[in-house]
Amino acid sequence: MSEKKNLGKILAWGAATAAAGIAAKKTYDYYKSRKDQKELFSKGQPKECNQRENQKAYFIGGGLGNLAGAAYLIRDCNMPGEQITIFEGMHILGGSNDGIGTPEKGFVCRGGRMLNEETYENFWELFRTIPSQEHSGRSVTEEILSFDHAHPTFAKARLIDKDGKILNVSSMGFTQKERMALFRLMNTPEHKLDDLTIEEWFADMPHFFTTNFWYMWQTTFAFQKWSSLFEFRRYMRRMILEFSRIDTLEGVTRTQYNQYDSVIRPLELYLRKQGVVFSENCIVKDIDFSQGDGITVEALHLKDYGVERKVELTDQDICIMTNACMTDSATLGDLNTPAPAPQLRPISGELWSKIAVKKPGLGNPYPFFGDVHETNWESFTVTSKGNKLLKMIERYSGNVPGSGALMTFKDSNWLLSIVVAAQPHFINQPMDQTIFWGYGLYTSEEGDYVKKPMKDCTGEEIFTELLHHLHMEDKKDELLHDVVDVIPCMMPYIDAQFQPRKMADRPNVVPKGSTNFAMVSQFVEIPDDMVFTEEYSVRAARIAVYTLMGVKKKICPVTPYAMDPKVLVKALKTSYR
Template sequence: MKQKKKIGKMLVLGAAAAATGIAAKKTYDYYKSKKGQKEETPQAENKKAYFIGGGLGSLAGAAYLIRDCSMPGNQITIYEGMHILGGSNDGIGTPEKGFVCRGGRMLNEETYENFWELFRTIPSLENPGRSVTDDILNFDHAHPTNAKARLIDKEGNILDVKSMGFTQKERLALFRLMNTPEEKLDDMTIEEWFADMPHFFTTNFWYMWQTTFAFQKWSSLFEFRRYMRRMILEFSRIDTLEGVTRTPYNQYDSVIRPLELYLRKQGVVFAENCVVKDIEFAQGEGITVKALHLKDYGIERTVELSDRDICIMTNACMTDSATLGDLHTPAPEPVLRPISGELWSKVAVKKQGLGNPYPFFGDVHETNWESFTVTSKGNKLLKMIERYSGNVPGSGALMTFKDSNWLLSIVVAAQPHFTNQPMDQTIFWGYGLYTSEEGNFVKKPMKDCTGEEMFIELLHHLHMEDKKDELLHDVVNVIPCMMPYVDAQFQPRKMADRPNVVPKGSTNFAMVSQFVEIPDDMVFTEEYSVRAARMAVYTLMGIKKKVCPVTPYFNDPKVLLKALKTSYR
């Protein structure tokens, strides 16, 4: 009992207030109540805005310029090096060749404050009079997550993961970390913090937390601490993933397409297949963008900015250099030259305060993992997985095979998962964190495997190998996707390695991505991109309206008490 009191005291140490602040569901009412109040609108008539990169951060930034700054859409240009928008929010494919999800972006109703607020003003594509937020939350409430097969052992047994599995020493170390100031954690890894506690990495908690968020032992202690504090609500339900909010379709169809259509209707200019090769800054101490040097469909040209214009850059992308295979071909070894990280490295040497990309893009052996997407005729396999797991498609979130050499997990979403998916096809995806390891059954490293070989390895872990031939007969395609930098944002770093959204001394330049610094928030989320975009636009445009704050659940005694009790389950 004394130990519990000690940990409880550590949890609330330094808490600024008992109140939780504005929760995400209350944020909607808060901003609705402010709607009638007058706010100064900056003069945007003679301004132009240039976004580098066509991911969620840039699209959200354009929406904020239109909605909150009254900037005409035709004065906003978004440059994207690929032929398609969305960045890491993807979902493409055809019924004939199969579909691809490089990954899944899980949402959270309680902690994605700016995401939900923005998408309440973006019209639904399928339901007139409703918003994208309405679509997602209505769908999620009708399809609640309650994973019944979160961890599975090598014998095929579904494990009871109610207990986190901590020793008392591990509890103390975990809660001590959550109350340690970040300035003491420069360049540290998770493994270093638990160096004398190897058992920690065999607990139910670690297997579930690691595979839910894609952490590794060598990941940044900064980020692990931020996740623990920001997602303290999820600590008590990590075994069921009840806090996961799912979109009706993949994130490209559910999030990017409606936002893109809204922006196109507003007249925003999209320049696809156009790479920004360099940024030219004005001479002197400040940070003022004067020109952008482009390669537009292979033709080099320059765009000059006036003193009134603004430039917002995606300084890096975690799905850079991703490669795709197919049923009979492994994903090719990537050309290790991240386009967005390359531009970041160019500008970082020109001005102080623009961060340092090298800790994030220096070691692909630590930052890669591989996903695979299975497209099948009929629903035979999905029905077998449903009977095995106890979850209908869309209700189970992750299933992790904890003894897999690849640390294999799969996600079976509600069907259909694509808007162009036929009713007689089913789709699911999975991923492995250890791509250089030899499979338990297919004796090859994951990175060298074809889609068929990954499928066979999965069937063995499901103990369905006796059905291999008939299940393979139904397969349209299994598409492996190697992503060399997908975990780059989790790499150990110094606080100064990530630039501020608006760097000190900037007059017209900002950066948005998973590689900028936002105190208290956590990377690898949709919210991070949207929050960064809102911060960038409001600061550069002089908007007085506040960005939705990070909801301080870590300061809520009720939430902390529940987390404490969970640690003893």
């Protein structure tokens, strides 16, 4: 078939898809007309809710989703904060949105969570009602978007080869067969993709995994060849706007600081002011359900600072659980010590395993936590005195700190990438210190220069490997002199949410038959939305609270950009670049 006929075939497919989604397109047009993405309904609308006097809410896990759930209970159900308790197994809240450290010992982010202005509908809506801690009279949403608009992203060094050359990545690099396979995948129903991997879909197209597109898409979202095919499909549809700008990552929305300081801290302070009870260093070991066919939580078994205790729920109380966490069992090293091998007993996943056998419809954790060799990768955070290294990277990449995005060393055995954020990246970071973050996807592979697997390397060895890929190895001693610490972080389950699975393996947010129980995480099922995002956690929380509490208020829908003809045509043109 000629190139012209193929183009006509794809355009016809796009037209048919758009025609089939007329209703969704109306939603898209509505959102487009409301560029500020404010709440769908006025704040003065009556808040219908089945909240009962003295009703209590218990949240298992202190990550973003459950913190958001508590905020929804207060805002949309008028539940007093004193009647809300959040149990967290760690000493700090935020789950995977972490950022900790001191100037003396260095700073660490286990990961960086990308935000997006167009596709995080419920996230922005919620944080419009959470006050900024730094700017009086402003919301967190206004604070983030204001900072982002003043510091737009336009990466100039997305892919770098083994010779240190910054590659021209304006072309996606597809063959016609690969191009057609992508468009065919986007139009294939999900129920036909159970247990399939990306590699299986492109089995006779090995060239696909050498394209500019794959290297950029893979490292931006942390996909692997063996990742779930329908998660890849959801990303292609949900983030189709990013497909056309993946070479510059212009669509990335930046927070002023790391996500803990910019997102979790103001939300936590808001909840504390409302009187929410936080029980940290408290692990929920098991859940008792009532007898019978329904799903009703009767009691929680806790290990609170090492002391066993039990919390009994009344008929009117609710329980919302984090059924799994992708940063569970993470370990930290330092400049002279590798991150220790993790103890492969994820706290949240272990609880999920216990309850999944008690009632039908609670999902199956095994596909996600069954193969740590496929789900791990390792990050590292570099803290230095002064800005000598950041200035060198700026001259090399053409991006001032905060204006670039992932720089990926495509020929690296570890598939290394780094990100240099705007400085300071932590609220308590001194002005004479600088920080940047990086990660490697292939931790069992031997380094190109440091002849050890990444997972066995100290912070100094990871730093040395990076300098070689930047071709700055001659400056190693000088730069190491300024290093406060390089903290490696091994995360055995960080890619668990992308594992191949059946549709039934992820439970619904509110399982069928539940009277007072819901689950909120990256391991629940939300049709059309994509995991590994802040929006997924917040959307799940809103579904959980609104369903259990009978809130008569709409949840912001997934904006159907994949149904918009203009977006589709732009994506089509990008595929032919």
